[in-house]
Amino acid sequence: MDYQKFLAGRTQNIKASVIREILKVVSQPGMISLAGGLPSPDSFPLEIIDELSSLVIKKYGSKAFQYSATEGFPALREALAAYLNKKEIRATADDVCITSGSQGLLDGIGKVFISEGQKIAVEAPTYVGALQAFNSYGPEYVCIKTDDNGVIPEHLEDIIKLFGIKLVYLVPTFQNPTGRTLPLDRRYKIADIIQKYEVLLIEDDPYSDLRYRGKPITPLKALAPDNVIYTGTVSKILAPGFRIGFYVAPPELKTWLIRAKQGVDLHTSTFTQAIAAEYLAGGFLDKQIKKIIALYQPKQEAILEALDQHFPKNFTWSKPDGGMFIWVEGPKGFDAEACYHKAIEQKVAYVPGKYFFTGPDEGLETMRLNFSMCDADTIRKGIRILGDVIRTFS
Ligand SMILES: Cc1ncc(COP(=O)(O)O)c(C=O)c1O
Incomplete structure (x- = not known):
C-alpha cells in the first residue's frame, strides 16, 4: 500500500531530529560521548525522589493519580511562583502554567502563534x-546576527523593521548550543x-541555575513582562524524566496556550507534578543546585584545559560561565560533519554544529561539545583523541 497518501500536506515539514539519530550511534559500548545534552545521571536526587514519592502518596492519596487541571497542579504552581520571584520574575501561582517539559510549551508556541510562511526571528545558531517544534507549523526563519555575547540588538531591530517580525525565540542564558549569555545592557x-x-x-x-562563575543576570521577562513568554524546566535541576516545564505568559495569551495543551495531553502527569511541588516547597533545590555545580564545574574546567592542550591553534571555542556546552569553531574549510564520521571510528562523538542553523550551508566548520555526561578523565581522553582526529583530518 502507498502509505504516503495518508500523510497530511504539512506532515512533510516534520523532520527526524538528527541529534536523536546521533544519540543512537553514541550509545554503542566504549563510545566517549560529548554529543548529547543530557544531565549527568549522578546528579539525580534518587533518595529524595524516593522519599517524596511516598510522601505524595500519603499526602494526596488517589488525588495524585487523578486527572487534574491543564494549567497545572496548584501546589507546584505555587512553589514555582516563589522560585521565579527569586529570579526577579513577578508571578503569582495563577500566572505559572505547567507543560510536559519546556518542549511542550515550544510546540504550543508553534500551534498558537505560527502561521504557514510567517517570518520568525531566531538566533544563529x-x-x-x-x-523541530516550530517546523511543523511552516514558519520561515530570519536569523539574528550573533557574536560572543549572543544576539546583536541592532540587528534584531533591523530585521523586525524589514520583515515585520512578530515573534522572536531566544535562549539568552548559557545558550544551547553555544553556551553564550546575553549581557544585561543588551537585555535592556x-x-x-x-x-x-x-x-x-x-x-x-x-x-540559568547552572552558573559556575559570576552573578545571575536579570531575565528579559523581568524587563518587558507584557512582551515576553518565559519558559523554564525542572529537567536540568531535578531530572528530565519528570517531563515538567513551566511558563509565564501575558494572561491574554496564556488562555490560548492552555486550550492548545488540552488537545495534546489534557495535563502533565499529576504524580510527577506533586513530587516536584514537594521537592521545591521542601527546600531541596538550593542544595541540589550546589551539588550539580560541584559536579559540572570540574568537568567544564577539564574540557576547557584539554581544548587548550589538544586542539589546533586555529580553532576557537566559547568559555561560558555556566550551562552544559562548549561551542567550537574551526577554520574556514574545516568540515565538522566529515570529521564527526572519522571521530566516531575512534569512538568519540560530538554534534556537528550545522544542525543548529536554519540555512543549509551555515556552521559547517562548527561543533557542539557537551561536558555534563562524562567524568573529567574521560572528557580529557575524548578531547585528546578528537584533537588527533582533527589534525590527521584537516
Ligand atoms: C534550550 C532548550 N530548551 C528546551 C529544552 C527542552 O527541555 P525539556 O526537557 O524541559 O523539554 C532543552 C533541552 O535540552 C533546551 O536545551
Missing part, C-alpha cells in the same frame, strides 16, 4: 528542538525594541 536594549515594535519574545531558560 539556535536550539534545534525549538526548530532588546526589552526596549520588543516593546517599541510590539513584538512577542519567547525566553527559553533551562540553564
Whole structure:
C-alpha cells in the first residue's frame, strides 16, 4: 500500500531530529560521548525522589493519580511562583502554567502563534528542538546576527523593521548550543525594541541555575513582562524524566496556550507534578543546585584545559560561565560533519554544529561539545583523541 497518501500536506515539514539519530550511534559500548545534552545521571536526587514519592502518596492519596487541571497542579504552581520571584520574575501561582517539559510549551508556541510562511526571528545558531517544534507549523526563519555575547540588538531591530517580525525565540542564558549569555545592557536594549515594535519574545531558560562563575543576570521577562513568554524546566535541576516545564505568559495569551495543551495531553502527569511541588516547597533545590555545580564545574574546567592542550591553534571555542556546552569553531574549510564520521571510528562523538542553523550551508566548520555526561578523565581522553582526529583530518 502507498502509505504516503495518508500523510497530511504539512506532515512533510516534520523532520527526524538528527541529534536523536546521533544519540543512537553514541550509545554503542566504549563510545566517549560529548554529543548529547543530557544531565549527568549522578546528579539525580534518587533518595529524595524516593522519599517524596511516598510522601505524595500519603499526602494526596488517589488525588495524585487523578486527572487534574491543564494549567497545572496548584501546589507546584505555587512553589514555582516563589522560585521565579527569586529570579526577579513577578508571578503569582495563577500566572505559572505547567507543560510536559519546556518542549511542550515550544510546540504550543508553534500551534498558537505560527502561521504557514510567517517570518520568525531566531538566533544563529539556535536550539534545534525549538526548530523541530516550530517546523511543523511552516514558519520561515530570519536569523539574528550573533557574536560572543549572543544576539546583536541592532540587528534584531533591523530585521523586525524589514520583515515585520512578530515573534522572536531566544535562549539568552548559557545558550544551547553555544553556551553564550546575553549581557544585561543588551537585555535592556532588546526589552526596549520588543516593546517599541510590539513584538512577542519567547525566553527559553533551562540553564540559568547552572552558573559556575559570576552573578545571575536579570531575565528579559523581568524587563518587558507584557512582551515576553518565559519558559523554564525542572529537567536540568531535578531530572528530565519528570517531563515538567513551566511558563509565564501575558494572561491574554496564556488562555490560548492552555486550550492548545488540552488537545495534546489534557495535563502533565499529576504524580510527577506533586513530587516536584514537594521537592521545591521542601527546600531541596538550593542544595541540589550546589551539588550539580560541584559536579559540572570540574568537568567544564577539564574540557576547557584539554581544548587548550589538544586542539589546533586555529580553532576557537566559547568559555561560558555556566550551562552544559562548549561551542567550537574551526577554520574556514574545516568540515565538522566529515570529521564527526572519522571521530566516531575512534569512538568519540560530538554534534556537528550545522544542525543548529536554519540555512543549509551555515556552521559547517562548527561543533557542539557537551561536558555534563562524562567524568573529567574521560572528557580529557575524548578531547585528546578528537584533537588527533582533527589534525590527521584537516
Ligand atoms: C534550550 C532548550 N530548551 C528546551 C529544552 C527542552 O527541555 P525539556 O526537557 O524541559 O523539554 C532543552 C533541552 O535540552 C533546551 O536545551
